[in-house]
Amino acid sequence: MNILAVAAECTPFAKVGGLADVVAALAKHWRALGHSVRIVMPRYGTIDTDRWNIRPTQLVTAVPIGWWHEYARLWRGELPGTDIPVYFLESRDYFDRHGIYGEPEGYPDNDRRFLFLSRAAFEVAAATDFTPDIVHAHDWHTAFTMAFLKSHYRYHPHFARTAGVFTIHNIAYQGQSDPHRIIPLAGFRIEEFRGSWFEHDGVVNMMKTGIMFADKITTVSPTYAREIRWTSAGMGMQPYLNLRGADFLGILNGADYTEWDPATDPYIPMQYTVETLADKVKNKAALLEDSVPPHDRILEVPLFGMVSRLTSQKGIDLLLGCIEQFVRSGQARFAILGSGEPRYEHALRLLGRRYPTRVMVFTGYNAALSHHVIASSDFLLMPSLFEPCGLTQLYALRYGTVPVVRSTGGLADTVAEYDPVSGIGTGFTFGEYSVAAFARAIERGLSYYRHPLHWDRVRINGMQQDFSATKSAQQYLAVFGWALEKIGRSM
Ligand code: ADP
Ligand code: GLC
Numbered sequence: 001m002n003i004l005a006v007a008a009e010c011t012p013f014a015k016v017g018g019l020a021d022v023v024a025a026l027a028k029h030w031r032a033l034g035h036s037v038r039i040v041m042p043r044y045g046t047i048d049t050d051r052w053n054i055r056p057t058q059l060v061t062a063v064p065i066g067w068w069h070e071y072a073r074l075w076r077g078e079l080p081g082t083d084i085p086v087y088f089l090e091s092r093d094y095f096d097r098h099g100i101y102g103e104p105e106g107y108p109d110n111d112r113r114f115l116f117l118s119r120a121a122f123e124v125a126a127a128t129d130f131t132p133d134i135v136h137a138h139d140w141h142t143a144f145t146m147a148f149l150k151s152h153y154r155y156h157p158h159f160a161r162t163a164g165v166f167t168i169h170n171i172a173y174q175g176q177s178d179p180h181r182i183i184p185l186a187g188f189r190i191e192e193f194r195g196s197w198f199e200h201d202g203v204v205n206m207m208k209t210g211i212m213f214a215d216k217i218t219t220v221s222p223t224y225a226r227e228i229r230w231t232s233a234g235m236g237m238q239p240y241l242n243l244r245g246a247d248f249l250g251i252l253n254g255a256d257y258t259e260w261d262p263a264t265d266p267y268i269p270m271q272y273t274v275e276t277l278a279d280k281v282k283n284k285a286a287l288l289e290d291s292v293p294p295h296d297r298i299l300e301v302p303l304f305g306m307v308s309r310l311t312s313q314k315g316i317d318l319l320l321g322c323i324e325q326f327v328r329s330g331q332a333r334f335a336i337l338g339s340g341e342p343r344y345e346h347a348l349r350l351l352g353r354r355y356p357t358r359v360m361v362f363t364g365y366n367a368a369l370s371h372h373v374i375a376s377s378d379f380l381l382m383p384s385l386f387e388p389c390g391l392t393q394l395y396a397l398r399y400g401t402v403p404v405v406r407s408t409g410g411l412a413d414t415v416a417e418y419d420p421v422s423g424i425g426t427g428f429t430f431g432e433y434s435v436a437a438f439a440r441a442i443e444r445g446l447s448y449y450r451h452p453l454h455w456d457r458v459r460i461n462g463m464q465q466d467f468s469a470t471k472s473a474q475q476y477l478a479v480f481g482w483a484l485e486k487i488g489r490s491m
Contacts, residue, residue: 001480003030003037004132004162006121008114008141009100010039011259012080012367013047013054013088016100017309018253018391019138019169022220022469025256026136027084029473038130040121042095042113043075043088052077054088059127061089063120064152066185072120074127081258087124089117104341110141111177111206115186118144122153131158133489134480137166140175143210144186147198150213152187163483165476166214168207170388171228171235172313175206200236211240215483217248218476220389221410225250233386247486251476252413253389254469260371260395267371274463277400277456280375287335287376292357302449303333304442305377305401307370307392310340310348315383315406320347321435322442327351327358331446335373337362377401379445383430383438387411393427397462403427404441414467418448418458426462 005027009020027037047054054077062069075088089095094113101110121142125132137145146164153159179193182204197212198204211217219225225248228234229241241248258264262280263273270282281299288297304326308314316338326332336348336359345363352361362369374380380396382405389410393403397414405411407429418425430441448454484490 001030001035001133001477002131003027003035003134003136003480004121004125004130005037005039005136005138006118006142006145007039007041007138008117010041010079010086013052013077013086014041014044014100015365015367016103018389021256021391022169022253023138024079025254025469026473026476027079028082028256028258029254029469030477031082031084032470033473033477035477037084038125038128038132039079039084039086040117040124041086041088042117043090044100045096045098046100047088049075049077052080054086056090061120061123061127063116063123064187065116065119066187070116072116074124085128087128089120089124091116103339111175111182111204112185114141114175114206115144115182118142119148119186121145122148122156122159126156126158132162133484135159135162135164136476136480137164137210137214139167139169140173140206140210143175143206146210146213147186161487161489163215163480163487163489164213165216165218165479165483166210168210168217168219168228168388171207171219171233171237172386174200174208174235174237177204177206179204207237208240211237211244215247215486216479217241217244218479219248219250220253221413222250222252223412224388224409227386227409249479251472251479252410252467253391253394254472255391255394255398255467256469257398260398262375262399265371265375267368268375269372272400274400274460277459277463280400283372283376284378287360287372291360296357301330301333302378302446303335303376304379304381304404305373305396306334306336306338306381307373308338308382310338310344312341313385313387315385315433315438316344318383318433318435318438319381320344320351322439323351323359325439326442327355332442333358333360335360335362335377337366337369337373339364374401375399378449379404379442381442382406382411384408384411385433390414394467397426397465397467400459400463402445402458402462404438404445405429406433406438407431414465418454418461420448420454423457424461425458426465427458
């Protein structure tokens with residue numbers, strides 16, 4: 001199959017969260033299964049083109065916007081370690097800025113920036129003579145590709161036989177926008193806006209647009225698929241997901257174990273496997289060396305790690321609610337790597353200053369350190385308010401780092417409470433979104449930490465799980481096949 005993936009993020013070039021990892025992992029695994037994949041994304045100002053060997057091409061893409069054209073020079077690179085072409089759109093007006101979305105509030109013209117990306121993707125495919133069987137779009141940023149496929153490109157020689165698949169990574173971000181601004185830019189008539197597939201609550205809603213125009217819709221875990229269809233977690237999109245119920249399903253994200261494997265990870269000081277699990281602690285020793293004075297580097301004190309965007313979605317409030325009780329009692333140490341909302345960064349930095357040897361706080365985005373923190377920690381905390389899938393817990397499992405998670409979305413699908421009687425289970429879980437419930441789950445974890453037999457069991461159980469992206473890549477291919485059947489093609 002020929003697959004055109006269009007996304008706002010892709011690892012390792014530009015990443016804010018798991019979306020970037022999934023886009024890259026799927027492409028790699030489809031390629032390994034013999035398919036042809038191309039990725040189109042923006043050339044953000046912060047992408048290190050030298051490091052990733054991204055070069056300008058001779059192509060300048062003319063992108064129809066409104067009644068005129070806008071232009072983007074095309075740059076080309078490859079997904080590292082593969083021959084998968086990645087096309088980067090250079091635009092001084094839209095993308096040559098700091099960061100990706102303009103955190104924390106987002107740039108005011110994000111709607112227009114990503115509309116441009118969505119439209120340009122078709123022009124890039126045509127200009128490079130790529131005829132996709134599938135256009136695969138991710139989240140609201142590229143949702144308009146689904147509408148373009150069914151309208152402006154419906155009879156285009158490159159896309160007349162193309163089906164559209166839309167993947168929802170997080171329904172909390174929907175891309176709302178003023179219709180008078182966006183509808184004409186997208187090449188549609190404002191007179192037809194009311195009651196259309198673009199509209200929700202009187203404004204343009206890109207999430208709804210993707211849901212309504214796609215041939216098939218997926219989200220990133222089966223539990224999240226149920227939650228957003230049937231509960232308020234759908235954030236207003238429930239009626240549309242129900243309308244499209246026959247074409248909607250959850251596919252659990254997979255991990256790219258070529259990037260995330262403690263046996264080969266180049267970012268960690270000491271590599272290890274299930275057989276050499278005793279070596280894992282050397283990573284903790286190395287992490288403590290930088291922040292903790294020698295007399296306090298007690299390796300027996302359990303280390304709780306967290307690598308996360310700092311938003312309310314991630315349950316940072318629960319962490320802040322109970323961290324001091326564990327620190328003061330001397331029961332635990334914390335290593336937190338995160339960036340996001342200033343109020344959370346501030347609160348964490350304060351804790352770091354108050355307990356410099358017990359709470360290690362690293363703010364900012366740091367890919368190498370994220371591997372080191374996950375490898376070094378005994379536990380990984382994910383007390384999320386909601387979690388479409390979550391990848392960090394998958395990585396933690398592989399690293400013998402025991403997840404403590406709230407059972408929601410993909411966390412419920414990937415972490416099972418450890419049962420000391422059967423010896424089955426991979427982590428510690430809680431249901432109610434409260435500090436007390438979270439603290440109880442941590443306490444349970446601590447009680448097994450002190451029992452070598454159980455502690456080894458739960459860690460090894462986790463390391464033996466297989467959440468490889470090969471599985472999810474295959475499930476997507478099945479969905480792509482159904483999408484093609486829907487438009488009258490058979491594969
Ligand atoms: P989300 O996509 O909601 O942020 P996921 O768990 O799916 O959550 O993915 C988060 C990804 O981002 C993981 O790969 C994680 O390691 C990474 N990550 C989050 N915060 C940071 C950070 N500050 N520095 C480096 N990597 C980070
Ligand atoms: C989103 C979700 C996260 C998911 C990721 C990749 O950012 O918040 O749960 O793992 O997308 O699909």
